[in-house]
Amino acid sequence: KKTIEIGVFTVYSLLLTALSIPDDGKVGRITAIDIDQHTHEMGLPVIEKAGVEHKINFIESKALPVLDKLLEDPENEGCFDFAYVNSKNYHERLMKLVKIDGVVVYDNVLRRGFVAMPEELVSGEEWKQERQWVIELTSSSNRPQIL
Numbered sequence: 001k002k003t004i005e006i007g008v009f010t011v012y013s014l015l016l017t018a019l020s021i022p023d024d025g026k027v028g029r030i031t032a033i034d035i036d037q038h039t040h041e042m043g044l045p046v047i048e049k050a051g052v053e054h055k056i057n058f059i060e061s062k063a064l065p066v067l068d069k070l071l072e073d074p075e076n077e078g079c080f081d082f083a084y085v086n087s088k089n090y091h092e093r094l095m096k097l098v099k100i101d102g103v104v105v106y107d108n109v110l111r112r113g114f115v116a117m118p119e120e121l122v123s124g125e126e127w128k129q130e131r132q133w134v135i136e137l138t139s140s141s142n143r144p145q146i147l
């Protein structure tokens with residue numbers, strides 16, 4: 001019901017979330033953050049056509065300050081059911097904001113398939129670290145679920 005999306009771009013995934021959550025009459029159930037308002041505006045006509053604009057609270061900003069601001073209010077801890085994100089930089093904060101039985105979806109984490117390869121086939125320290133992070137993240141039993 002209550003979701004957060006970091007990195008909206010031209011609203012492809014945001015539209016799907018907005019169509020999927022129930023329309024319970026409450027506005028702004030999706031907190032959508034992007035540093036670039038222009039790409040969001042490109043997708044806005046589609047959001048309007050789908051009739052889901054009222055569900056979205058778009059914030060033009062870098063994501064970290066918004067997440068920190070949310071966490072200043074203890075009532076926001078564990079308040080999100082779902083998060084959609086494509087960078088590991090927000091992980092620690094999202095673990096506080098998303099409820100215990102919530103779901104965090106990481107987009108773009110297959111990292112050129114490196115996560116499925118033996119480490120010796122992965123070239124570059126940065127990619128090795130990314131690979132290791134994804135493996136640890138997805139094999140941990142921590143809640144919320146990481147998809």
Ligand SMILES: C[S@@+](CC[C@H](N)C(=O)[O-])C[C@H]1O[C@@H](n2cnc3c(N)ncnc32)[C@H](O)[C@@H]1O
Pocket residue numbers: 006007008009010011012013014033034035036039061062063064086107
């Ligand atoms: C790969 S796109 C997101 C794709 C989108 N989720 C979709 O399904 O189409 C990444 C987006 O992250 C945004 N972005 C990059 N750095 C950011 C930051 N520090 N805070 C918020 N948004 C950021 C970019 O402006 C870009 O729109």
